[in-house]
Amino acid sequence: MMPILLFPFLLLSAIFAQQGQYLVKPGSFLTPTTNPSWPSPSGLYAFGFYKQGSGYAVGIFLAGLPQKTVVWTANRDKPPVPADSKLNFTSDGRLVLQSAQGAETLIASAPEGGASSASMLNSGNFVINNSANQMVWQSFSFPTDTFLPTQNLSHGQVLYSSVSNTNKSTGIFLVLMQEDGWLAMYPVGTPYTLAYGYGGVGISGQKNDVVLQLEDNGHLYLINGDGNIIVNMTNGYPAKDVYRLTIDFDGILRLYSHDMNQNGDWTVKWINPNDDICKPKGLCGFNRYCVVIDLQVGCNCLPQFEPVNVEDKSSGCQRNFSAESCEKDRYTIEPVPNTVWENNNYSIIISTTQDNCKEACLQDCNCEAALFKDGECTKQRLPLRFGRRVQSDSTVALIKVGKYSTPTIDGSLPKESKKEHYRLDILIVGVSLLAFALVVMAISGIAVYKYRSVDHDLPEEEAILEEWVYQCFESGELGKLVHNEVVDKKQLERMVKVGLWCILDEPSLRPSMKKVLLMLEGTVDIPTPPSPTSFLSTI
Ligand SMILES: *[C@@H]1O[C@H](CO)[C@@H](O)[C@H](O)[C@H]1NC(C)=O
Ligand SMILES: *[C@@H]1O[C@H](CO)[C@@H](O)[C@H](O)[C@H]1NC(C)=O
Ligand SMILES: *[C@@H]1O[C@H](CO)[C@@H](O)[C@H](O)[C@H]1NC(C)=O
Ligand SMILES: *[C@@H]1O[C@H](CO)[C@@H](O)[C@H](O)[C@H]1NC(C)=O
Ligand SMILES: *[C@@H]1O[C@H](CO)[C@@H](O)[C@H](O)[C@H]1NC(C)=O
Ligand SMILES: *[C@@H]1O[C@H](CO)[C@@H](O)[C@H](O)[C@H]1NC(C)=O
Ligand SMILES: *[C@@H]1O[C@H](CO)[C@@H](O)[C@H](O)[C@H]1NC(C)=O
Numbered sequence: 001m002m003p004i005l006l007f008p009f010l011l012l013s014a015i016f017a018q019q020g021q022y023l024v025k026p027g028s029f030l031t032p033t034t035n036p037s038w039p040s041p042s043g044l045y046a047f048g049f050y051k052q053g054s055g056y057a058v059g060i061f062l063a064g065l066p067q068k069t070v071v072w073t074a075n076r077d078k079p080p081v082p083a084d085s086k087l088n089f090t091s092d093g094r095l096v097l098q099s100a101q102g103a104e105t106l107i108a109s110a111p112e113g114g115a116s117s118a119s120m121l122n123s124g125n126f127v128i129n130n131s132a133n134q135m136v137w138q139s140f141s142f143p144t145d146t147f148l149p150t151q152n153l154s155h156g157q158v159l160y161s162s163v164s165n166t167n168k169s170t171g172i173f174l175v176l177m178q179e180d181g182w183l184a185m186y187p188v189g190t191p192y193t194l195a196y197g198y199g200g201v202g203i204s205g206q207k208n209d210v211v212l213q214l215e216d217n218g219h220l221y222l223i224n225g226d227g228n229i230i231v232n233m234t235n236g237y238p239a240k241d242v243y244r245l246t247i248d249f250d251g252i253l254r255l256y257s258h259d260m261n262q263n264g265d266w267t268v269k270w271i272n273p274n275d276d277i278c279k280p281k282g283l284c285g286f287n288r289y290c291v292v293i294d295l296q297v298g299c300n301c302l303p304q305f306e307p308v309n310v311e312d313k314s315s316g317c318q319r320n321f322s323a324e325s326c327e328k329d330r331y332t333i334e335p336v337p338n339t340v341w342e343n344n345n346y347s348i349i350i351s352t353t354q355d356n357c358k359e360a361c362l363q364d365c366n367c368e369a370a371l372f373k374d375g376e377c378t379k380q381r382l383p384l385r386f387g388r389r390v391q392s393d394s395t396v397a398l399i400k401v402g403k404y405s406t407p408t409i410d411g412s413l414p415k416e417s418k419k420e421h422y423r424l425d426i427l428i429v430g431v432s433l434l435a436f437a438l439v440v441m442a443i444s445g446i447a448v449y450k451y452r453s454v455d456h457d458l459p460e461e462e463a464i465l466e467e468w469v470y471q472c473f474e475s476g477e478l479g480k481l482v483h484n485e486v487v488d489k490k491q492l493e494r495m496v497k498v499g500l501w502c503i504l505d506e507p508s509l510r511p512s513m514k515k516v517l518l519m520l521e522g523t524v525d526i527p528t529p530p531s532p533t534s535f536l537s538t539i
Contacts, residue, residue, distance in 0.1 A: 024118040030087040032056040055080030071146040147245040153212035173251035181206025187282040199273035251280025281386040285316025289387030303334040304401040321402035326365035333358040336397040345378035
C-alpha cells in the first residue's frame with residue numbers, strides 16, 4: 001500500500017521543486033569547470049559550457065545521452081573561450097560571456113523591462129522572460145544546424161551546416177524555408193535559384209506562410225497558413241525516441257532518432273537528398289569532383305592538379321604546372337568523362353565534335369577548360385566548381401594541361417571503365433615516361449621477384465637494390481633513382497613510398513590495391529615506410 005500512496009505525492013513534490021529549481025534568476029552565473037550548465041527539468045537538455053577544441057563553447061546539448069550531442073551554439077564562429085571565463089546572467093537581463101580580463105561577448109538580452117528569469121525547457125529551447133513574464137528571447141528563434149520537435153522554421157529562416165561533427169562553426173551548406181513554400185538547400189554564398197539548389201521538398205503554388213514542423217513522435221512536415229499539411233516527410237513513429245533534424249557538414253539533411261533506453265547511436269530516419277551523397281554542390285571545392293567510393297564521398301583532383309589542403313576536402317585543388325606563356329605547343333588536353341560542373345562559359349561552339357572542341361580550347365589562350373556534351377562545346381576559365389561524377393551524363397570536361405604528362409596512355413584504356421579515372425589520375429602525372437619506367441622497373445621488379453621467390457633465396461643484389469632505394473628516399477636524394485632526370489618530385493616520392501610499402505615481407509603490412517590507388521592519387525597521405533633492412537637482417 002505505502003509505495004502506491006507515496007508515489008503521486010513524490011511526483012507532485014518533484015514538480016513543485018523543479019519549477020523553482022530550474023528557474024534561472026538574474027545574478028546567476030556559470031563557469032566551464034565548477035558549475036558548467038543549467039539543465040532542463042527532465043535532465044535531457046542542458047544550457048551552458050561544453051568542451052570545444054582546447055577551450056569551451058556555450059550552447060545547448062543533450063545532457064541525458066552518454067555522448068553529448070550539441071543542438072545549438074552561441075556565437076558559433078567565435079573561437080572557444082578559456083576555462084577561467086564566466087557566463088553571467090546579469091541583473092539588467094543580459095546573458096554575457098565574460099573573460100577573466102573583463103572582455104564581454106553578448107549572447108542574449110531582454111530588450112524592454114529587463115529579465116525576470118531564464119529557463120532551459122524540456123523541448124531543448126532556452127528562453128528568457130521579462131518582468132511582465134513574457135517570453136522575450138528564445139534559442140529556437142536563432143537556429144544553428146539543428147531543428148527540434150515543437151520548433152518552427154518559417155519563411156526566410158535558415159539552418160547552416162557546421163564545419164564538422166565536432167566543430168560547430170558555420171559550414172558551407174544551408175537549408176532555407178523559402179517565400180514560395182519550398183524547403184530548399186544551397187551551398188553558402190550562392191544565389192537562391194534552381195541552378196544552385198541541390199535538394200529540398202515542397203509543392204508549387206504556395207504562399208509565404210509555409211512552416212516546417214517536427215513533432216515529438218518524429219512526424220516531420222510542411223504546413224501552410226490554413227493549417228493544411230502540404231507535404232509529409234515522415235508520418236511519425238510509435239517509439240518514444242528523441243528526434244532532431246540536422247543539416248550535416250556534408251550538406252545532407254537528416255532526421256535522426258535516439259532510443260533513450262539504449263546506449264546506442266543516432267539512427268537516420270529520413271534523408272534529403274536521398275539518391276546521391278555527391279549532390280551537395282561544392283563538397284570537394286574548386287577544380288575537384290566528387291565520386292562515391294564504398295558509399296562514402298571521395299574527391300578527385302583534375303589531372304595535373306593537387307589538393308590545396310589534404311586535410312580539408314572542400315579546399316579544392318590547384319594547378320601543378322605553370323601556365324605563364326601561351327604557346328599552343330606547351331599544352332595538351334586531358335578528358336575527364338562523365339563529370340558535371342557549373343557551366344560558367346564565356347564562349348559556346350555549337351554542332352561540333354569533341355576533337356574540334358579540344359582544338360578550339362588549345363588555340364585559345366583564355367581557354368583553361370571546356371565542357372563538351374551533345375555536340376556543344378562551352379569554353380571555361382578556372383576554377384571549375386560543383387564537379388561530380390554522374391555515370392549517366394555524357395558531359396566530358398576537357399582540361400588544358402602541361403604537355404610533359406603522358407596522354408598516350410589515355411587511348412589505350414577502356415572507356416567507361418570504373419578504374420579509368422584512377423588509372424588516369426595515377427598516370428597523368430608530371431613524371432616523364434622514362435622516369436616512370438625506371439622507377440616502376442626498379443621497384444615493381446623487386447616486388448614481382450619477391451612475391452614469386454622463396455624468401456630465404458633472395459639474391460643479394462636485389463636486397464642491395466632495395467636498400468639503395470630506401471636510402472635514397474631517406475636522404476631525400478630520389479633524383480639518383482631517375483639519374484637526375486627532371487621529374488615531378490612529389491609524384492616520384494609518392495611512388496617510391498608506395499613501392500616500399502608494397503614490397504614489405506609481412507603481407508599484413510602491405511596496403512590493399514584500393515589503398516595504393518588512393519595513395520598514388522594523393523587522396524590519402526602515405527605514411528613513411530619502414531626500412532627494408534629491418535627485415536633483411538632477419539633473413
Ligand atoms: C572550426 O573551424 C573553423 C573554420 O574552419 C576554424 O577557423 C576554427 O579554428 C575551428 N575551431 C576549432 C575549435 O577547431
Ligand atoms: C556579472 O556581470 C555584472 C555586470 O557586468 C557584474 O557586476 C557581476 O559582478 C558579474 N557577476 C559575476 C559573478 O562575475
Ligand atoms: C515565460 O513566458 C511564457 C509566455 O511568454 C510563459 O508561458 C512561461 O510560463 C514563462 N516562464 C516562466 C518561468 O515564468
Ligand atoms: C510554432 O508555431 C506555432 C503555430 O504558429 C505556435 O503556436 C508555436 O508557439 C510556435 N513555436 C515556437 C517555439 O515558437
Ligand atoms: C499527412 O499525414 C497526416 C497524418 O499524419 C494526414 O492527415 C495528412 O492527410 C497527410 N497529408 C498529406 C499531404 O499527405
Ligand atoms: C608540382 O608541385 C610541386 C610542389 O607543389 C613542385 O615542386 C613541382 O615543380 C610541381 N610540378 C610541376 C610540373 O609544376
Ligand atoms: C553559358 O553561359 C551562359 C551565361 O553564363 C549561360 O546562360 C548558359 O546557360 C551557358 N551555356 C550552357 C550550355 O550551359
